[in-house]
Amino acid sequence: MISGKRLSKEFYTRDVLDVAPELPGKYMVIRLPDGIFGRFQVIEVEAYRGAEDKACHACKGRTPRTEIMFHKGGRLYVYLVYGMYWMLNVVTGEENIPQAVLIRGVENYSGPGRITKSFGIDRSFYGEDLDISERIWFEDTGARPVFKTGPRIGIDYSGEFWKTRPWRYYI
């Protein structure tokens, strides 16, 4: 069994473009619906960076939904899209700098909507503190895998510049 050390506030309280590339290879630990804990290596993520990023929900300003992104890093931003799929995001950066990393894929599970459906992640995880949560956190095992980058998925509406930023990171 691979063991690791829980990532602390300091890890998340950095610019999203520093945090996101370091997440692939980390482990997501979560208490599954049956009560058993699962550990899954993070495979694919995307960075959403602040008010100027037209693909980031926070570019529309501070609303009840995006509120948590304005907090210090280390919290979860969870929202429903297309009326069916919960998206799991990790808030990063300093207070009032709205950023988040979308978890697109973990070991054996591809697709952000499939992950949350499989693991029972829903609205109740909104704002969860990764430092102290007893049902979800991330761990570092020391692995530093080689990763690739590419444009983010599903944000064609954001315009030529933002939709071509290579802010998707995957193993």
Added chain:
DNA sequence: TCAGTGATTAGG
């Protein structure tokens, strides 16, 4: 390629 599905948001 395309419909399903409902919270969120801006606007009247």
Added chain:
DNA sequence: CTAATCACTGAG
């Protein structure tokens, strides 16, 4: 109140 939008998925 109305209506548009949507960081997706599975079927065909």
